[in-house]
Amino acid sequence: MSANTHALSKILVIDDVQTNLTVFSKVVTQIPETEAVCFTSSREALAWCAANDPVLIIVDQNMPELSGIEFISELRSRGNAATPIVMITGTADKELQRDALKRGASAFLNKPVDPVAFVSLARNLIALRGARFESMAKAGAAQADQHALNDAVFAVERSAFDSLVKIIDLRDPRTGDHCRRVAMFAEAIGGRMGFSQIERSQLAQAARIHDIGKLSMPDRVLYKNGRLMGDERNAAKKHVTDAVEMLAAFNTPLLKLASEIAHFHHERFDGSGYPVGLQGVAIPLFARVVAVADTFSALTSRRPWRDAASVSIAVEQIEKEAGFGFEPRIVGAFRDAMPDLLDIRAEVPDLAPAT
Amino acid sequence: MPDTPTLEISRLEEIFEDDTAGIAELLDAAMQTGAGHQAALREGIGRGELDGVMRAAHAIKGSSANIGGNEVAAIAARIENAARANSWEGIDADARALDAAYERLRTAVAAYRASVA
Numbered sequence: 001m002s003a004n005t006h007a008l009s010k011i012l013v014i015d016d017v018q019t020n021l022t023v024f025s026k027v028v029t030q031i032p033e034t035e036a037v038c039f040t041s042s043r044e045a046l047a048w049c050a051a052n053d054p055v056l057i058i059v060d061q062n063m064p065e066l067s068g069i070e071f072i073s074e075l076r077s078r079g080n081a082a083t084p085i086v087m088i089t090g091t092a093d094k095e096l097q098r099d100a101l102k103r104g105a106s107a108f109l110n111k112p113v114d115p116v117a118f119v120s121l122a123r124n125l126i127a128l129r130g131a132r133f134e135s136m137a138k139a140g141a142a143q144a145d146q147h148a149l150n151d152a153v154f155a156v157e158r159s160a161f162d163s164l165v166k167i168i169d170l171r172d173p174r175t176g177d178h179c180r181r182v183a184m185f186a187e188a189i190g191g192r193m194g195f196s197q198i199e200r201s202q203l204a205q206a207a208r209i210h211d212i213g214k215l216s217m218p219d220r221v222l223y224k225n226g227r228l229m230g231d232e233r234n235a236a237k238k239h240v241t242d243a244v245e246m247l248a249a250f251n252t253p254l255l256k257l258a259s260e261i262a263h264f265h266h267e268r269f270d271g272s273g274y275p276v277g278l279q280g281v282a283i284p285l286f287a288r289v290v291a292v293a294d295t296f297s298a299l300t301s302r303r304p305w306r307d308a309a310s311v312s313i314a315v316e317q318i319e320k321e322a323g324f325g326f327e328p329r330i331v332g333a334f335r336d337a338m339p340d341l342l343d344i345r346a347e348v349p350d351l352a353p354a355t
Numbered sequence: 356m357p358d359t360p361t362l363e364i365s366r367l368e369e370i371f372e373d374d375t376a377g378i379a380e381l382l383d384a385a386m387q388t389g390a391g392h393q394a395a396l397r398e399g400i401g402r403g404e405l406d407g408v409m410r411a412a413h414a415i416k417g418s419s420a421n422i423g424g425n426e427v428a429a430i431a432a433r434i435e436n437a438a439r440a441n442s443w444e445g446i447d448a449d450a451r452a453l454d455a456a457y458e459r460l461r462t463a464v465a466a467y468r469a470s471v472a
Contacts, residue, residue: 017414017417018388019384019385019388022381023367023370023381026371026374111420114366115366
C-alpha cells in the first residue's frame with residue numbers, strides 16, 4: 001500500500017498487478033486534490049474501507065482473493081452506498097457488467113484504461129458524489145430547521161394554553177375545575193371511540209379551555225348563587241361566541257381546535273342546540289364528544305339551586321338523550337368509559353359548597 | 356514484422372509526461388512480472404490445466420496491455436479465449452508465438468531505456 005497522510009481526498013485503487021497500480025497512481029495525479037491509495041489485496045482494501053472514506057474506488061475484476069464484483073457486493077452490504085466505484089474489466093463482457101451494476105458498480109472501463117477517459121469519468125463521479133452529499137446536508141439542515149420551528153410553535157402553543165387555563169382558574173376556580181374534569185372525561189370517551197393517542201391528547205388539551213368564553217360573563221351571571229333567568233341565560237349562552245372572538249387571533253392548529261370546541265359544544269345532535277343549530281355530524285366531532293363530557297360534569301356537580309345528581313341518574317339522563325342531544329355512538333363510548341370517568345371524578349372532585 | 360506494435364509507448368508518455376525514468380522503471384517492473392506469468396503459463400500447459408493457462412494468459416494480457424505491449428497482449432488474449440472455451444486448439448503454437456513476442460518486447464524495452472538514458 002502507498003498512502004500519504006495529508007488531507008487530500010483518497011481514491012482507492014485495487015489491482016493485484018503492481019504495475020497496473022503504478023500507472024493508476026500516476027493517472028490519479030491529474031485529478032486535483034486527490035491521491036491514490038493502492039492495494040494489491042482486495043481483502044486488505046476492504047478492511048481499509050471500514051475506517052476510511054474514499055471519494056472514488058477503482059477495482060479490477062479479476063483478482064485472486066475477492067473479485068471486483070465480490071468486493072463491490074461486500075462493500076455495499078456493509079452499508080457503503082455512496083462511494084462511486086469504477087470496475088476495470090479486461091473485456092467488454094455485457095453480462096459481467098450487468099451483474100456488477102446490479103451489485104453497485106457505478107461505471108466500467110476496459111483495459112488498458114485510457115487516461116483521458118479515466119480522468120474525465122473520475123472527475124464526474126467525484127463531483128456527483130460531492131453534489132449528493134451537499135444535497136443530503138441541505139435536506140438535513142432544512143429538516144432540522146423545520147423541526148426547530150415546529151418545536152418553537154408547540155412551545156408557544158403550550159405557553160398560550162397554560163396562560164389561558166390560569167386565567168380561567170383565577171377568574172372562577174369552579175369553572176377551571178369543571179374544564180379540567182371535562183377535558184379528562186372527553187379524553188377517556190375518545191379512548192373508547194378508538195381515537196389515536198395524538199387525537200386523545202389534542203382533545204384533552206383543547207377541551208381544557210372549552211368554557212373560556214365565560215371570562216366575559218358579567219360577575220352577576222358568572223357568580224350567581226341561583227338559577228339563571230331570562231337575560232342572564234342569554235348572557236350565559238353568549239360564552240360560546242365570545243370564546244371564538246377571544247381565540248380568533250391564535251392561528252395554531254391546537255388553538256383553532258380549541259376555538260371550534262368552545263364554539264360548538266352546546267350544539268345538540270338533533271339540531272336544537274346553540275349558537276348555530278348545527279345537526280348531526282355537521283357538529284365537529286370533538287365538540288360532540290365534549291358535549292357529553294360537559295353534561296356529565298355539570299349534572300354530577302352541585303349548583304347553588306340543586307344538589308349534584310348521582311352518577312346513575314346522570315348516566316340515565318345522558319342515555320335518554322342518545323340520538324337527541326348526543327350522538328348515540330358517543331353515548332355508547334361514554335358508558336364504556338364509565339370506570340375511567342369515576343376515577344377522574346375522584347381525582348378532580350367538584351368542590352362546590354353544599355346547598 | 357508483426358502487424359500489432361510490439362511496444363506502443365504513447366499512452367505511457369501521455370500519463371507520465373516527461374517522467375521518462377518513471378516509464379522505464381514501470382517497463383522493467385512489467386517485464387519482471389511478465390516473466391513470472393510466462394512461467395505460470397508454461398506450467399499450466401505442461402500440467403494440462405486449462406484453468407491455470409487461462410489465469411496466466413489473462414494476467415499477461417492485462418499487464419502487457421498496461422504498458423503498451425500490444426503484440427504480447429493480443430497473443431495472450433487468444434490463449435485466454437481458447438482456454439476459456441475449454442479448448443487446447445492453437446494454444447501450443449500461440450505459447451511459442453508469445454515467447455517470441457516477449458523477446459521482441461524485451462528488446463523494445465531495452466531500446467526505450469537506451470533512448471532515454
